[in-house]
Amino acid sequence: MLKRELSPHPEPEWSPSSWRSKEIKHNVEYKDPAKLNSCLEKLRSLPPLVAEEEIDTLRRLLANASRGEAFVLQCGDCAETFSSCTPDSIQDRLKIILQMSLVLIWGLRTPIVRIARMCGQFAKPRSSETEVINGETVLTFRGEIINGISPSDRNTDPNRLVEAYFHSASVINYVRSLLSNNFADLKFPHNWDLDWVKDDQIRSEYKDIINRLADSFDFMQTIGAESQDTNTKSINLFTSHEALLLNYEEALTRKRAGKKPSKKSGSPLIKESLSFSSQTNLTKAKSSNEDKWYNTSAHFIWIGDRTRQLNGAHVEYFRGIQNPIGVKVGPSMHPDELVRILDILDPNFEPGRVTLISRYGANKIESHLPDHISAVRSTNHKVVWSCDPCHGNTTTTAEGIKTRSFDDIIKEIISSIEIHTRMNSKINGIHLELTGEHVTECVGGSQYLEPVDLSQNYQTFCDPRLNYLQSLDIAFKISNHYRK
Ligand code: PEP
Ligand code: MN
Helix, strand or coil: CCCCCCCCCCCCCCCCCHHHHCECCCCCCCCCHHHHHHHHHHHHHCCCCCCHHHHHHHHHHHHHHHCCCCEEEEEECCCCCHHHCCHHHHHHHHHHHHHHHHHHHHHHCCCEEEEEEECCCCCCCCCCCEEEECCEEEECCCCCCCCCCCHHHCCCCCHHHHHHHHHHHHHHHHHHHHHCCCCCCCCCHHHCCCCCCCCHHHHHHHHHHHHHHHHHHHHHHHCCCCCCCCCCCCCCCEEEEECCCHHHHHHCEEEECCCCCCCCCCECCECCCHHHHHHHHHHHHCCCCCCEEEECCCCEEEECCCCCCCCEHHHHHHHCCCCCEEEEECCCCCHHHHHHHHHHHCCCCCCCCEEEEECCCCCCHHHHHHHHHHHHHCCCCCCEEEECCCCCCEEECCCCCEEEEHHHHHHHHHHHHHHHHHCCCCCCEEEEEECCCCCCCCEECCCCECHHHHHHCCCCCCCCCECHHHHHHHHHHHHHHHHC
16 A cells, blocks of 8 residues: 655656656657757747647636536547648548537536647557567557657657657647638538438437537527537637657747736637636636746646656656646556645646546446545545546457447446446546547447458557547437436
């Protein structure tokens, strides 16, 4: 059992590089340090990918979520690829997030905070350093910010850090432009792609819900009562990734010398929603003259389940930045350890500062989540409780294909909702690996995909993702659960 040594400021001298003195799990070695340094120098000279004001906006929205006044939908690819930086792929990914969020607004009757695993989700922790491809042992693919997908291109290359930056910039630029040009407008019903639903009854049930939600939003717009969530022409969307590669994150960590936050968000990507007007005091409290450090590679970053050691480099880096942060919480997390990680990452007890992304597996959640909820409740930390029903439910078929079952995913989500409710707590979000494309990587859902169908369009280089329809299925199922 871990001894709890409570110290709100375990290492007062934080700097963007203080992580370097700690043990770095999943570290990346480069053969040419001079080349690495010149790439990092280049990154340090480039503009931020997101604005500090936008990060502050997300902090306020996540504070709302921690109080149960908003629900977080965080989703996207397991690993983005450079080749998916195309207009079609970006539109598909954006479309599924927007559509799921609308279904969730309808079902949960609460504002949705959309956080995409996008615009920088390029680094992957892998369980094995090598893999066997066509009988040959090669280094594992670790995400395109580190090495290449092709088995012949698996050596680490620091130029990829700069390439990842420019691909992120290109994706975020297109997302901003789509969102400021009516892409989210519900008036385009052809965007709802329901022909893939096998069962006529389910299809007409979905169509009925979509018509009803389109009617309600139309009505809100007609009477001028729209909020940011119902005015689909100006919605909020934030970016996120696992901050695995601390070299990259450090180079994009920027100091905001105490200046007054501007009143406007300044970007069409983010418009403050009416729901956090009650949070103006919080804004003021954070606008002191102190220097603050922001990770400007994304609005939100998280620590993976494999790199969350209390004394490790990742926790050290994360504790010093202003961004709201996530921590993956798997079955190996001891409740005392959870309390200690919160004490380190959230020394000022800021509501919504930490999102706990639980990922146990459908059959393990009952033996872990209740103890984790009790542990957090014994503290003054106000977290966002999010459920990642994907990472604890990965299996391999008899043919050796990595997959996830839609039923296990739904089971973990519903168990999470029920455990929270039973314990007088509340689930505040979900975290999903999905794509807007019609891939065949997970089994089940209203397209009734079977293991034999997986080979039809299996595209992932990493974990299996829910496809467009399976993702919508999840949103409809959660919504129906709440509306019952
Ligand atoms: C991920 O979210 O892509 C991931 C690797 O998850 P975890 O850290 O929970 O295994
Ligand atoms: Mn994954």
